[in-house]
Amino acid sequence: MAQQGTTLRNTPGLIMASVLVTFLLVLGLSGHSMAFVPIGGGASTHVSISGTALLQKVAETCRAVAEEAGYEFEPTGNSAEELVQACLGPTATGEVSGAKFHSALQEIYTQNGLVDRDFVNSAPHHFNSEAFIEGRRLITEGVVAIKANIRSENFKAARETLGRVLHTLQDFYSHSNWVELGNTEPYINLIRPDLPLENLADKETATCSDCASGTCPNPILPNILKEKKLTSGYMGIFSDDKPKGKCSHGGAGDLTGTSVPRGGISKDERHSHNAAFHDVAVKAATAATLQLLQDIRFAAGDKDFLRMVGIARSSVVCFVIDTTGSMRDDIDEARSVVYEIIDSKAGTQDEPSEYILVPFNDPGFGPMTRTSDPEKMKSEISKLTAKGGDDEPEMCLSGLQLALTGAPASSHIYVFTDATAKDYDLKDTIVALIRTTKSTVSFFMTGRSGRRRRSLRAGSFEDYKELALASGGQAIQVSKGQLPEATDVILDTSTSALVTVLQRARNPGKQETFPFMLDESLKNITIYVTGTSLSFTLTNPAGVSQNQNEANGKLGTIKTAGNLWRFRLNADKQAGTWKININSKKPYTLKVTGQSTLTFIYDFVESFQGPHPGYAVLSGRPQAGLPATLMLRAMGRRGPSSLSVGAVSLVTVSGSETVSNGTVTDLGNGDILVTVDTVPEGEFVVGFEGTDKVSNSEFQRQSTTQMSVSKVNIQAVVDSSAEPGKPFKLPFSVRTQGSGGQYSIQAKNDRQIPMEYPKSLTLTTGQYVNATLTIKPPSNIPSGTDVTVTLEAKSASGADSNYAVLRVSVVTKITDFVPPRCDVVSVLADDCPQDVSQCEPFQWEFLANLTDGNGTGIDKITLQQGKGNLTLTPLDSPLVQANYTASCCSQIVEFTAVDKVGNVGKCYHSIVRSAGPPTSTLSLPLWLCLLVSALSRL
Structure with missing residues (x-):
């Protein structure tokens, strides 16, 4: 029976299948043992702990979403691509890329690792020096911010804070004596600020005995162990001072480790003297991470939790639209494109996961509309009207800035305008945001391009072209009548698993032949050429050619609009090296794209030193005069094992082509460290080549965003x-x-x-x-x-x-940390037969009262387990009555209540009368059974 008058509690539960899926996914994530060191800092990392918990929680959430929607969650393998495919279910037809999922996880891991660089000497961030109250305050404030960010759909901010919070939470189990005190489960009070931190050792209490060798198995004093006093090691980066009798963190970076009592109690890495404690600390830290993720998941809801970790249909449609008086036709065309995308892609993998709209005029811009509801997007874009000035300079870059900061990373943003930018001073900011977000910006320009700037601070259409090139986008210049013929680009790029094979620009123009490699995995291959007074000829590996004058040729179909040629290849294209020869004396650009799950993500990084050295992602441009270092992750059709990595290089896009090859260090499981000693001058992109083991064919990919170095x-x-x-x-x-x-x-x-x-x-x-x-x-x-x-x-x-x-x-400061309370009123299950096989005709009933003691009020109640019917009285009442009825065949009910500041409570009841033998078993090797059993106890 459920306890009467208890606070709703967190009771994690796993089924064998989800544990097995999680185990397989973890094998795909990391082949390393686990340790409490930052990303890139050694043979194993914080990533192992965070990744294990994140993948397990994602698998659980995907299974719950699938069950509610009525489809099976059955990943066909252990790769991220296959997990995303299974999670998205029946709508995930066609190519599904795991790139956004990997990128989201990488943001969490990166911020986790940065705590060891940016807060190396902060005791609270690591629970060093007995800073328990301060450390928990960091966790509490962080979780409040994460929940508030998710409610506002600011998922990137939520991920960054989550990474930092997880580092602090995980360090508690390595840096304190929690496991030496005999504890094997997480300390729930760390994530429950309404519960006190108990039995803390005060500053005057000695906690450790002297360990001259520095490798004593357990230097905690016997009275501390007997009295269950909680302490943690003192860490001195710049000084060996510590209070008398206190434990040290220990290790080469801790100066206090040589002060009596010598040694240390850190369990960051596994050694012979601390192996048992280290293993328990890893397990407890993983379980604590799971608890925190579960709390965030329940507060956010399954859909937004998955969006936070990057699992959604990958396409995001983002429009930035000029609404001045001369833009009436352009607005109509943008509206038509949005309607076509919504109507033609509904129910498919290419249905956008989010729609974003930012209007701009003069002097105003915004507001930004973000929605996952296609009908709301239709409604919002139908409200746009052209009004105000004519084609004079407008606040285009302000609107674009709003889109770049509001849209997810790696989004495709489409700007419609017939005027130059009035806010030209934002250009450098826009470039910085493009490089940081790796988003692609394409401009549809229907105005006159020949106008001169009125001043040095006024913009021109050339600025739009430079921004498009910097982002890997298109700058399409057409008449208003031609605009409908140009917007096929939006339909091409608002799709899943889009990759760039090649992008080049020449200014001034010249005749040049550009080779590029097409592989068997590529679909919907499209070649874009922009420019004027040019000719081109495309040749396939067999020597068959087609030029710009052949609208329907042997290789594909060509459509033109303004300065754009759009060449869609036939579906029966040949894998191998293709060539396109372009001849023009005027500037032109070339871009080759397709759909494929063979891709990569990357970050420029720099190494850092300290007690836990590692790599940190650069927030700006790499440093001139130094080798460029990249952390790169390769993704194959069935995960990283289905491809082999060839060359990684930095390649200039414009002017004379320069290629600087990097030294590749394979870290395993798709993670690659690349060092480029000589960085090209000017703007460059990342080139990536490899072999697809599925088809045994070579492939090439290119990043879209241009980068350069700085001193x-x-x-x-x-x-x-x-x-x-x-x-x-x-x-x-x-x-x-x-x-x-x-x-x-x-x-x-x-x-x-x-x-x-x-x-x-x-x-x-x-x-x-x-x-x-x-x-x-x-x-x-x-x-x-x-x-x-x-x-x-x-x-x-x-x-x-x-x-x-x-x-x-x-984030508004909150003082309410008490979760909603569940009081069981009655359980009526006497009619349920003991023989489960006879359960079908019978029902049982569960009645409970839910209250939120601190008065912020209950925001939502969600059924988590059970196939019955949950009815509720109005949530705005001080007391909410929950009535659950179900067939006696569905014997467990669990629902969560979330108050208006994100505190989560749980109501749980089971009418199972005895555990009994399992109804089914899985035939697994003994070693795997034991491992699955161990994972299930996390």
Whole structure:
């Protein structure tokens, strides 16, 4: 029977099949043993712990979504692609890419690892030096921010905070004596701030005995073990001082480890002297991570939890539309395209997972509309009307900035305008956001391009072309009458598993032949050429050719609109090396795309030192004069094992082509570290070649976003969330390896919130200069809003610059941490027969009262287990009555109640009278049975 008058509780449950799926997925994620060190920091990482828990929780959530929707969740293999395919269910027809899932996980892992760089000397971030109250406060504030961000659909901000919170939570089990005290389960009080932290050792209490060798199995004093006192190791990065008698963290980076009592209690890595404690700590940290993820999942709901971790139909349709008086025809065409996408792709894998709309005019822009509901998108875009000025400069880049900060990373954004940009000063900010988000921006320009700039601060259509090229997008210039013929590009790119095979630009134009490799996995291959007064000839591996004048040829079909040629290849294309020869004296661009799950994701990284050295993702451009380092993940049709990695290089897109090959270090399971000693001058992209083992064919891929190096570097860290109405200080540092002198500082944010910061800094070569940016979010800003701040430092000549892009979450401070309460009123199950086989005609009933003690109120109640009917009285009442009725065949009920600030409680009851023998078993090898059994006890 359920306990009467108890707080709703968290009772995780797994079935054998989901444990097996999770085990297989974890094998695909990491072949390493687990340890508490940052990403890239050794043979094993925090990633192992986070990844195990994340994949298990994702599999559980996918199974729950599938059961509710009435389809089977049955991954065909252990790759991310196959997990995403199974999770999306019947709509996931066609190619399904795991790239967004991998990218989302990578954001979590990256922020987890950065805690060891950015907060190396912060005891609370690592639960060092007995900072238990402060460490839990970081977890509490972080979880509040995560839940608020998810409610506001700011999933990237939620992922970044989640990574940092998980690091702190996991470190508790390695850095404290929790497992030495005999505990094997997580300390639930760490994620339940309504419960006290009990039995903490005070500052005057000695906790460790001296260990001269530094490798004693358990130096915790006997009285501490007997009294169950909680302590943690002191860590000294710059000093060996610690309170008398206290334990040290230990290890080479801890100076206190040589002060009596010597040694340390850290279980970060597995050694012979601490193997047993290390293994228990890993298991407890994994289980604690699962508990935290479950709490977030219940607060967010299954759909938004999966969106947070990057599982959704991968296409996002984002329109930025000029609404001035001359744009009437363009708005009609954009509306028509949206309707066609919604109607033609409904119920398929290519149905967009999200729609985004940002209008702009003069002087206004926005608001941004984001929705996963296609009917709402139809409604919003149908409301757009052309009004105001004619084709004079508009606030185009302000609208684009809003889209780049609001849309998910790697989105395709389409800008419709017939005027130049009035807010030309945002151009550098737009470039920084493009590089950070890796989003692709395409412009549909229907105005006159020959107009001269009215001033140096006015924009031109050439700026749009430069931004499109920088992002890997298209700059399509057509008359208003030709616009419907050009928007096929949107239909091409608003699709799943889109990859770029090749992109090149020439300015000035010249005759040149561009070879590119097409592989067997590619489908819907399209070649785009933009320019004027040009000719081209495409030749396949067999020597068959087709030129620009053949609308329907042996190789495919060609459509033209304005400066765009769109060449769609026939479905029976040949794998191998193709060539396209382009001849023009005027500027032109070339892009080859297709659909395939053979792809890669990457980040430029830099190494860092300290107690736990590793790699950190760069927030700006790589440093000039140094080798460029990339962390790259390769994805095959059946995971990383279904491909082999060939060359990885940095390739210039414009001008004379330069290729700088990298040294590839295979870290296993698709993770690759690449070092490029000589970086090309100017803008470059990442080229990737390999072999698809499924078809035994070679392939090539290219990143879309252009990058370059800089001698300037900006370091900035967001260490907490901001509060509405209160100033938030963001410290930053700037350094140059080039010439010293005065550097201008510019900061912008996407919410138009005033900021204070020094407009210039005087730099000395090789030395960081510290400064502070202060931003004060308005008091009425919604909790969960994230503010994207772009910082830029530029030399006096303007020849060199760099940027940092940061997200500040604005979260209202809350004091209600008590979850809703469940009081069982009655259970009527006497009619249920003991023989389960006779259960069908009979029903049972469960009645409970739900209250939220602190008065914020219950926001939602969701049935998690059970196939019966749950009815509720109005949620806005102080007391909510829950009545559940079900067949006696469905013997467990579990539902969650979430209050308005995200606290989660659970009501659970079972009428199972005896466990009995299992109804079915899986035939598994003994070793696998034992491993599955161990995983099921996490």
